[in-house]
Every structure is written in C-alpha cells, then in structure tokens.
C-alpha cells in the first residue's frame with residue numbers, strides 16, 4: 018500500500034458534512050487538515066498557515082472555487098489547488114485546469130482517487146512528481162539481455178499501456194512489475210497484486226471485482242475488489258494464463274471499457290488503473306488451441322516484455338550470487354562471505370531450472386549451512402548434491418532477447434535441440450527422483466529441489482507428470 022501522506026492541506030467547502038467526511042479521510046491518510054467555509058476564509062488561512070495544497074469545492078456562496086483559484090495562483094503561486102466538482106460541471110473543471118488548477122476530482126468522491134490526486138499535487142509541489150528511470154538497484158545483473166529488459170520497462174513506465182511480462186518461474190516477473198510501477202508517474206499510488214492461479218474461479222472473481230453485501234452466502238459486508246484497491250496505481254495480475262474462460266470474458270470488458278460491477282452490484286464503476294500481467298504459459302499456443310481468448314491476448318500483449326531464464330544469461334550468475342550472499346549474510350547476522358573461483362565456476366555451470374529464485378534459495382542455504390567466511394567449490398558441490406534439480410549442464414534454450422521468443426544466438430537448430438532435450442530429460446529425472454525421495458510429498462519435493470511449490474507444479478505439468 019501507499020506510504021502515509023505528509024503535509025498541510027486546506028479544505029475549502031461550505032458544506033460542513035462534506036468537510037467533516039473529507040477532513041477525516043485526509044487526516045487518516047496522515048495529513049494535517051485546515052478547513053475554511055469560503056474563499057475569503059481560505060485566503061486568510063493561506064496567509065497564516067504553512068499550507069502545502071488546497072482542496073476546494075467549485076460551487077460556494079460568495080467567492081467561487083474558480084475565483085479562489087485565480088486569487089491563489091496570484092498570491093500564493095507555489096501552492097497547488099485541486100478543485101472538486103460535480104459530474105455536470107466537467108467543462109468548467111477543464112477551464113479550471115487551463116487557469117492553473119493542479120487537478121480536479123469529480124463528485125461523488127472515490128476515496129482512493131481523492132488521496133491519489135492530493136498525493137500527486139503534494140509531490141509536484143515538492144518537486145519530485147516523476148521518476149523517469151528504473152532504480153538501478155532493482156535488478157542485479159549486467160547481461161545485455163537484462164539491460165534490454167530494463168530499457169523496455171523504463172520506456173513503458175511513463176505511459177499507461179498494458180504490459181505483459183513473460184518468462185519462466187523465478188525469472189523476476191514480479192520484480193519487473195514492481196519496478197515498472199515504481200518508475201511510473203503512478204508510483205505514489207498503490208501497487209496491488211493478484212495471483213490468478215492460486216484461487217478457484219468464484220473466489221478469483223470476488224477478489225478481482227469485490228462484492229456487495231448479500232451477493233452470496235457469507236457476504237456480510239460490501240468488499241472492494243483488487244481493481245478498486247488499485248485505483249490511481251497499478252494492478253499486477255500474476256499467472257494470467259491460468260484464468261477460466263468466464264473470468265477471461267469479464268477481464269476483457271474491464272480492459273476494453275475500463276469499467277465493471279461488483280458481484281451482486283448494479284452500479285457500474287469506472288477504473289483508473291494501469292494493468293500489468295504475467296505468465297509463464299505459452300499464450301500464443303493456448304490461443305491456437307482455443308484455451309485463451311485471442312481478443313484478451315491482444316488487449317494484454319500491448320507491451321510484451323520477456324524475462325530471459327538464468328541459463329540464457331550466465332554472466333548474471335556471479336553478481337546475483339554475490340548479491341544474495343550479502344543479503345542473506347546480513348539477514349542471518351553472519352560476517353561477509355567470499356566465493357573462490359572454483360565455487361563461482363560450479364555455480365555458473367548449473368542450469369538453474371528455478372531461475373533466480375532457486376539461486377537465491379541456494380545462496381541462502383550456503384550462508385546458513387557453511388562455516389564461512391570463504392565458500393569453496395567443495396562447499397558448493399556439497400550443497401549441489403542435496404539438490405537433485407541441479408547438474409553441470411549449461412544449456413541455453415529460451416529467448417535471450419526480451420523482445421521476442423527466438424532461438425538462442427549462436428546455436429544451430431540441431432545443437433540446441435540436443436542440448437535442450439538433454440536438459441529436459443535431466444530435469445524430468447530430477448523431478449521424479451525428488452518425488453520419490455519425498456515419498457510423493459510435493460512440498461518436500463519442492464524443498465529438496467530448492468524451488469517453490471508453484472514452480473514444482475509448473476514443471477510437473479510441463480513434463481506431463483501430474
């Protein structure tokens with residue numbers, strides 16, 4: 018959720034009921050609230066208090082909001098003013114924007130929208146409204162492939178086009194979604210995540226769209242969905258390839274019309290949300306087989322970004338390994354660790370089927386289980402022996418460019434096929450071996466392999482072992 022707001026807001030409204038409700042909302046968000054019943058009172062307060070932003074009604078007896086706007090821009094040009102107006106007066110609000118209003122919000126109010134608008138005005142006043150580049154600390158790794166990913170994300174961040182993140186489990190899709198949000202003009206708004214594969218259809222629908230009181234047995238109160246909660250921010254739909262045809266239709270409407278109804282509700286709600294989706298599934302094939310709607314695919318795939326698997330960018334293994342060593346040593350209260358060249362070589366030679374997540378878990382285990390502070394090839398080998406998913410077989414087989422799923426550069430078709438089928442066979446064996454050792458307990462098998470349960474399920478499915 019968004020950080021608390023800081024600053025002084027001046028709320029100008031002649032209706033005491035509105036002032037009370039809005040005042041409480043703003044105060045709850047962390048702001049110091051001053052109120053004025055009319056324009057004249059507002060100007061007096063502006064001369065007395067360190068006001069950072071003015072939020073004013075348009076229609077008021079005496080001085081109107083527009084007149085107040087022109088006085089504020091003349092006398093206090095550094096203070097942004099946000100106008101609140103009813104639906105019927107949109108053209109007037111547009112005029113107000115031209116006359117120098119920082120923004121306007123429409124009545125009836127949406128809680129998230131009003132907080133988002135005030136936050137934006139405050140940030141602009143404090144001169145840090147936009148952060149155009151990705152934070153360099155976000156992605157560790159120096160590979161060209163990840164450089165391309167970062168460049169694409171940076172370019173996409175400033176707009177609102179839907180971004181579709183593709184790539185195997187553990188390649189950093191969620192990290193990319195968050196980085197995109199943080200670098201976007203919406204960064205002060207919420208970043209809301211929904212994991213679509215984890216929920217059955219009806220639960221997914223109610224999580225996404227929310228519900229009205231009494232919509233179904235157990236719906237004792239109205240609950241807003243993730244779409245509403247993401248208002249003014251970004252909604253990250255993870256594992257989008259796993260949604261049912263029914264939810265696909267509802268999502269298509271949401272993306273097309275930017276509107277929806279809560280379950281059991283009749284009111285159509287508009288959304289101001291940037292959508293980012295992710296999947297490890299082959300959506301193009303699913304479209305061909307009729308498992309995924311083509312129109313939804315095109316709506317989602319406006320800006321496709323491919324996160325390459327770790328084995329396709331072995332040069333990232335060293336910086337990532339060092340990074341995770343440092344992070345986990347600190348978290349476990351251990352002294353800094355170093356890696357010998359043969360330890361690094363052993364790490365580089367692995368295929369990392371669980372990608373960055375698996376390398377992270379592996380480094381954490383090394384920190385916890387080794388004496389340190391120097392990690393040798395032997396330490397790595399000992400740990401590798403406990404992890405049947407790993408073996409010395411470097412086999413890049415997935416797209417190394419984030420732009421398109423292409424064959425790995427430099428490998429001829431037959432070479433890559435042989436390596437890929439070998440890798441797949443070894444992976445399949447490792448899965449079977451882990452399941453056997455775990456007595457078919459999948460949680461334990463995932464742990465043995467050093468991958469998440471979800472990655473295990475995905476891999477079992479890929480190999481037809483479910």
Ligand SMILES: Nc1ncnc2c1ncn2[C@@H]1O[C@H](COP(=O)(O)OP(=O)(O)OP(=O)(O)O)[C@@H](O)[C@H]1O
Nearest residue numbers: 155156157158185186187188189190191192373374
């Ligand atoms: N380039 C990177 N630099 C630092 N950490 C990374 C990088 N890529 C991934 N990670 C870390 O690896 C872990 C897995 O990444 P993430 O959850 O983003 O992957 P994902 O592709 O969304 O996986 P899944 O499809 O299984 O949800 C996270 O802890 C993330 O912070």
